[in-house]
Amino acid sequence: xxxxxxxxxxxxxxxxxxxxxxxxxxxxxxxxxxxxxxxxxxxxxxxxxxxxxxxxxxxxxxxxxxxxxxxxxxxxxxxxxxxxxxxxxxxxxxxxxxxxxxxxxxxxxxxxxxxxxxxxxxxxxxxxxxxxxxxxxxxxxxxxxxxxxxxxxxxxxxxxxxxxxxxxxxxxxxxxxxxxxxxxxx
Amino acid sequence: xxxxxxxxxxxxxxxxxxxxxxxxxxxxxxxxxxxxxxxxxxxxxxxxxxxxxxxxxxxxxxxxxxxxxxxxxxxxxxxxxxxxxxxxxxxxxxxxxxxxxx
Amino acid sequence: xxxxxxxxxxxxxxxxxxxxxxxxxxxxxxxxxxxxxxxxxxxxxxxxxxxxxxxxxxxxxxxxxxxxxxxxxxxxxxxxxxxxxxxxxxxxxxxxxxxxxxxxxxxxxxxxxxxxxxxxxxxxxxxxxxxxxxxxxxxxxxxxxxxxxxxxxxxxxxxxxxxxxxxxxxxxxxxxxxxxxxxxxxxxxxxxxxxxxxxxxxxxxxxxxxxxxxxxxxxxxxxxxxxxxxxxxxxxxxxxxxxxxxxxxxxxxxxxxxxxxxxxxxxxxxxxxxxxxxxxxxxxxxxxxxxxxxxxxxxxxxxxxxxxxxxxxxxxxxxxxxxxxxxxxxxxxxxxxxxxxxxxx
Numbered sequence: 001x002x003x004x005x006x007x008x009x010x011x012x013x014x015x016x017x018x019x020x021x022x023x024x025x026x027x028x029x030x031x032x033x034x035x036x037x038x039x040x041x042x043x044x045x046x047x048x049x050x051x052x053x054x055x056x057x058x059x060x061x062x063x064x065x066x067x068x069x070x071x072x073x074x075x076x077x078x079x080x081x082x083x084x085x086x087x088x089x090x091x092x093x094x095x096x097x098x099x100x101x102x103x104x105x106x107x108x109x110x111x112x113x114x115x116x117x118x119x120x121x122x123x124x125x126x127x128x129x130x131x132x133x134x135x136x137x138x139x140x141x142x143x144x145x146x147x148x149x150x151x152x153x154x155x156x157x158x159x160x161x162x163x164x165x166x167x168x169x170x171x172x173x174x175x176x177x178x179x180x181x182x183x184x185x186x
Numbered sequence: 187x188x189x190x191x192x193x194x195x196x197x198x199x200x201x202x203x204x205x206x207x208x209x210x211x212x213x214x215x216x217x218x219x220x221x222x223x224x225x226x227x228x229x230x231x232x233x234x235x236x237x238x239x240x241x242x243x244x245x246x247x248x249x250x251x252x253x254x255x256x257x258x259x260x261x262x263x264x265x266x267x268x269x270x271x272x273x274x275x276x277x278x279x280x281x282x283x284x285x286x287x288x
Numbered sequence: 289x290x291x292x293x294x295x296x297x298x299x300x301x302x303x304x305x306x307x308x309x310x311x312x313x314x315x316x317x318x319x320x321x322x323x324x325x326x327x328x329x330x331x332x333x334x335x336x337x338x339x340x341x342x343x344x345x346x347x348x349x350x351x352x353x354x355x356x357x358x359x360x361x362x363x364x365x366x367x368x369x370x371x372x373x374x375x376x377x378x379x380x381x382x383x384x385x386x387x388x389x390x391x392x393x394x395x396x397x398x399x400x401x402x403x404x405x406x407x408x409x410x411x412x413x414x415x416x417x418x419x420x421x422x423x424x425x426x427x428x429x430x431x432x433x434x435x436x437x438x439x440x441x442x443x444x445x446x447x448x449x450x451x452x453x454x455x456x457x458x459x460x461x462x463x464x465x466x467x468x469x470x471x472x473x474x475x476x477x478x479x480x481x482x483x484x485x486x487x488x489x490x491x492x493x494x495x496x497x498x499x500x501x502x503x504x505x506x507x508x509x510x511x512x513x514x515x516x517x518x519x520x521x522x523x524x525x526x527x528x529x530x531x532x533x534x535x536x537x538x539x540x541x542x543x544x545x546x547x548x549x550x551x552x553x554x555x556x557x558x559x560x561x562x563x564x565x566x567x568x569x570x571x572x573x574x575x576x577x578x579x580x581x582x583x584x585x586x587x588x589x590x591x592x593x594x595x596x597x598x599x600x601x602x603x604x605x606x607x608x609x610x611x612x613x614x615x616x617x618x619x620x621x622x623x624x625x626x627x628x629x630x631x632x633x
Binding site: 003018056154 | 251265
Binding site: 064074 | 358366367418422430442444
């Protein structure tokens, strides 16, 4: 019973936060609402007995990724989204239709098979079990993930490296040649 | 005794995924679009963990771990790209950067 | 009285006692910091209120409560009001996992109760600390962004970059400790140090952890987010009265928690070497252990203040160079060395 109440509290927070992310015009507040959603999701993970994932989720998403988002939003001083494009009306309806279709599809299958299945008490989510799995059967994906992180780090370094050169009128400007090529490929 | 049916989690994940799709389709700010993608990734994570619990199999949680790694890498590179674009064009509005060249 | 009710009551009582202890300690620390700074700089410090200035924290509290609560016109109201709360909550949450004594069995209303001198004994205790400590930065970022002021904004920017950079060496130095103890539970880490404290086995990790903890709590050699000389007050420039004091309480609670964690991770927690040889009665032994924990923690709090009035502030590029180019490689080296040590012995 307690679990069900907690589920609903977290679910409402998550959905409310996610809705706010999507509709709020100010990107900084969107980011903070997304943090709220991530917290609610961590609560859901705990209810699903995935303790390790829940805590890593908070550390990675709320502790690192969203701080990075806020850092970039503050750095670029992104203004509120006031300008709406010509496509905004059509896009909005397309988005909502797509979303409702997705709810219907996934919700249908969700209701079909798992209505009578309840959350089980397991020790699946403990650090010991995850660690044993990660370092035995899944050690190759784990290592590949670390290489992926290294590649991402190098990519981010390369992209954010600023090359300065003096242009004609004496102003400094980013050379941009190489950066632009990478951007085009992306 | 746990009394939360698995399908509750699945439907919650579906709703979150749908909201993420709405964000990607309707917003024009590159950073907010990016955040909506994160939201979709998290909805998928919730599904993985629900099924991991339902099947009593650890594979789902390992996969969530991998998704987090990919998300972290994606954010690092993606935000670097957004900052690089901002340096060139002084905007993060995706309609202003729809031309891929200059 | 049923056992469940009793357990819940004890848990609630523990929460109340620990939180109020932390808050009272914060009050004492505000006085202690000013007294110590006076002592280090060869002056008196506050000595007017009460006996030798002992009531100064009360006077400060009264002042904070009765001051006019100003909300400047140009701020983002919602973020501005949320920021002190966002800063305070993680600061108080992290103390939940610190063990300050061995567990204790006694009988109450005919039930055998095991009292843990720790709010929650999480099996992912250290990860909990790392993740919650990394949330402390939100208060600073939100405060800086919501104030809508360039100095506050710079403070918020600096704090977000600083926190992300120093979390990594901190986490890596903790990993070496976890490798030795083989458990993420803080009680097991303390038990593991019964023979030899981790500061002897992990000298490099200890130094890295302490430096990173200073940076995480924004204390002086690293207090760039609020650098008075360049940023007025940094992220809290626009704050006054109780909202300002919430930021201060958060800073001091972070200080207490990190001192307690330095003690737990590297200085044996509540362990006193050779205490069991004296064969004291169990209650006295436990009392001495808790006392030892408090003394060690107080020493590290003192160290924080000592360093504050001894070292000048880093420049921003020095801070980043130290974090990424020295401490990160050293922390990795520490892990490799620890692994080799474990493999060899």
